[in-house]
Amino acid sequence: MYTQALNTKETLRPVAPEDMEREARFQARIDAEEKIEPNDWMPEGYRRTLARQISQHAHSEIVGMLPEGNWITRAPTLRRKAALLAKVQDEGGHGLYLYAAAETLGISREEYVEQLLSGRAKYSSIFNYPTLTWADIGAIGWLVDGAAIMNQIPLCRCSYGPYARAMIRICKEESFHQRQGYEIMLTLCRGTPEQKAMAQDALNRWWWPSLMMFGPSDKDSQHSDQSMRWKIKRFSNDELRQKFVDATVPQGLYLGLTFPDPDLKFNEATGHWEFGEIDWSEFKNVIAGNGPCNKQRMKQRRKAHEEGAWVREAALAYAQKRKARREQRAQAA
Amino acid sequence: MTTITVADIPLVQYALRLADNALVLGHRLSEWCGHAPMLEEDIALANIALDLIGQARMLYTYAGEVEGAGRDEDQLAYLRDAPQYRNVLLVEQPNGDFAVTIVRQFLYSAFMLPFWRRMKESKDETLAAIAAKAEKEVAYHLRHSAEWVVRLGDGTDESHRRAQEALDDLWIYTGELFETDDVERALIEAGIAVDPASLREEWSRTVDEVLNEATLTRPADGWMQTGGRSGRHSEHLGYILADLQFLQRAYPGATW
Numbered sequence: 001m002y003t004q005a006l007n008t009k010e011t012l013r014p015v016a017p018e019d020m021e022r023e024a025r026f027q028a029r030i031d032a033e034e035k036i037e038p039n040d041w042m043p044e045g046y047r048r049t050l051a052r053q054i055s056q057h058a059h060s061e062i063v064g065m066l067p068e069g070n071w072i073t074r075a076p077t078l079r080r081k082a083a084l085l086a087k088v089q090d091e092g093g094h095g096l097y098l099y100a101a102a103e104t105l106g107i108s109r110e111e112y113v114e115q116l117l118s119g120r121a122k123y124s125s126i127f128n129y130p131t132l133t134w135a136d137i138g139a140i141g142w143l144v145d146g147a148a149i150m151n152q153i154p155l156c157r158c159s160y161g162p163y164a165r166a167m168i169r170i171c172k173e174e175s176f177h178q179r180q181g182y183e184i185m186l187t188l189c190r191g192t193p194e195q196k197a198m199a200q201d202a203l204n205r206w207w208w209p210s211l212m213m214f215g216p217s218d219k220d221s222q223h224s225d226q227s228m229r230w231k232i233k234r235f236s237n238d239e240l241r242q243k244f245v246d247a248t249v250p251q252g253l254y255l256g257l258t259f260p261d262p263d264l265k266f267n268e269a270t271g272h273w274e275f276g277e278i279d280w281s282e283f284k285n286v287i288a289g290n291g292p293c294n295k296q297r298m299k300q301r302r303k304a305h306e307e308g309a310w311v312r313e314a315a316l317a318y319a320q321k322r323k324a325r326r327e328q329r330a331q332a333a
Numbered sequence: 334m335t336t337i338t339v340a341d342i343p344l345v346q347y348a349l350r351l352a353d354n355a356l357v358l359g360h361r362l363s364e365w366c367g368h369a370p371m372l373e374e375d376i377a378l379a380n381i382a383l384d385l386i387g388q389a390r391m392l393y394t395y396a397g398e399v400e401g402a403g404r405d406e407d408q409l410a411y412l413r414d415a416p417q418y419r420n421v422l423l424v425e426q427p428n429g430d431f432a433v434t435i436v437r438q439f440l441y442s443a444f445m446l447p448f449w450r451r452m453k454e455s456k457d458e459t460l461a462a463i464a465a466k467a468e469k470e471v472a473y474h475l476r477h478s479a480e481w482v483v484r485l486g487d488g489t490d491e492s493h494r495r496a497q498e499a500l501d502d503l504w505i506y507t508g509e510l511f512e513t514d515d516v517e518r519a520l521i522e523a524g525i526a527v528d529p530a531s532l533r534e535e536w537s538r539t540v541d542e543v544l545n546e547a548t549l550t551r552p553a554d555g556w557m558q559t560g561g562r563s564g565r566h567s568e569h570l571g572y573i574l575a576d577l578q579f580l581q582r583a584y585p586g587a588t589w
């Protein structure tokens with residue numbers, strides 16, 4: 001799940017008394033763990049927050065196809081090639097379910113895509129890093145899909161029904177991706193010294209960006225409280241990040257790899273892995289568009305969209321012709 | 334490990350031809366993933382690519398078994414150089430615009446559907462079993478690509494123009510689909526291989542039906558390009574293999 005960029009505060013407007021009553025009833029339903037469905041009344045802020053979060057999540061799936069797609073033609077064996085292609089295809093499928101879930105909030109997929117291509121909507125900063133070697137495909141599966149799972153499992157219980165249901169489906173596939181990625185890392189770490197060095201280099205480059213996927217630290221996060229009350233979010237950014245570190249560090253040590261963090265140490269008393277300070281200036285810069293691949297990724301998306309315009313127009317024109325012909329036949333009959 | 338040459342056993346060469354066709358086209362389609370005109374097509378083209386790569390894997394594995402030199406699917410796919418590749422020229426042609434990809438897929442699938450249907454009767458049990466699986470897959474490839482040929486042909490002026498251009502450009506590679514040589518003739522006589530000439534009529538009918546619905550004009554059969562089956566390829570295959578084989582070549586003998 002890639003909602004880290006969701007960082008703008010909901011502007012609160014004065015609320016009419018009848019709305020306050022409705023809001024109270026709405027909140028009561030949420031407190032009772034009832035699912036909110038598309039036709040139910042919901043506060044505007046709830047609708048906006050979800051539309052933004054789900055569409056950002058969808059955009060991330062789509063942009064995320066690019067860095068991994070970069071290795072499909074160069075995968076080292078036919079089995080790896082098929083698995084990677086299937087994985088990237090899954091991400092496209094996730095994008096589809098998520099756009100469908102986001103559309104239930106009254107905004108069309110075309111509008112959401114337009115928001116992405118015009119740069120108004122964000123996507124996860126992780127996909128602005130390059131995939132330089134085959135080991136990056138392992139590292140992404142292990143770390144990026146791993147971090148996504150940490151974020152997404154609680155979203156399976158999100159108060160908004162269509163989002164929660166999409167997440168249940170997606171989570172199953174993400175955990176498969178995570179295992180597949182880890183297995184690539186394991187194979188490299190058991191391979192030649194060059195392969196092991198490739199795996200270490202990938203960990204060095206992907207570790208910190210993976211931690212950034214959980215978004216700003218709780219003390220700097222503006223939106224969490226309301227999202228928590230609405231049960232869109234169940235855990236804070238820092239809680240999820242800690243869970244991820246605790247789950248991932250032993251896996252990396254098992255591979256015989258070294259994490260690029262001299263401050264990483266296990267705290268016997270708390271049972272948690274403590275880690276060093278994230279470079280928040282890098283995080284802010286990548287979000288702001290200054291990451292290694294921001295411009296490249298958006299150019300690739302825009303190019304695919306623009307070059308596909310005539311195809312989409314053709315499909316539409318053909319559908320209209322067919323409809324007109326059917327109607328003509330019906331009239332003649 | 335260096336470049337390998339595969340034994341001149343007819344059945345091995347035959348399986349390799351089929352495998353190379355499937356792999357090269359699957360590879361081409363996989364280039365679209367993330368760049369298609371719409372998300373649904375990213376997924377559909379990846380589906381077709383996955384089917385083809387799956388077919389290639391079964392066929393390479395079988396070729397390796399028959400050869401008996403201990404070569405697996407990856408050695409056959411990653412360690413042969415372009416002159417050793419045996420695919421038809423049609424499948425290695427660049428993706429071009431979406432019309433080129435779709436027309437290429439359509440012309441190929443319209444041939445492969447009756448091919449696999451016939452291959453189910455092969456006296457070679459493995460090829461017959463592969464055919465049973467591939468037939469179902471290719472039926473979808475044909476349906477999907479034919480639907481798009483119709484949409485593009487009968488869509489807008491621009492899509493019609495692009496589809497017609499793709500058809501005109503690719504037609505010269507269709508003759509090769511129906512060729513036979515000594516390698517195949519003996520296998521056809523033994524009831525193992527399919528005689529491609531026997532599929533021409535059905536292929537031609539499918540093509541006419543779809544082009545007619547798409548309001549596209551069937552190009553005249555003129556001079557045809559050939560050579561893929563004897564290893565004489567277009568310039569494009571070398572680049573496909575440069576990508577495909579990069580890691581195996583850069584780190585010889587490593588396990589991935």
Ligand SMILES: [Fe+2]
Pocket residue numbers: 061090091094170174
């Ligand atoms: Fe995903």
Ligand SMILES: [Fe+2]
Pocket residue numbers: 091145173174177
């Ligand atoms: Fe994934």
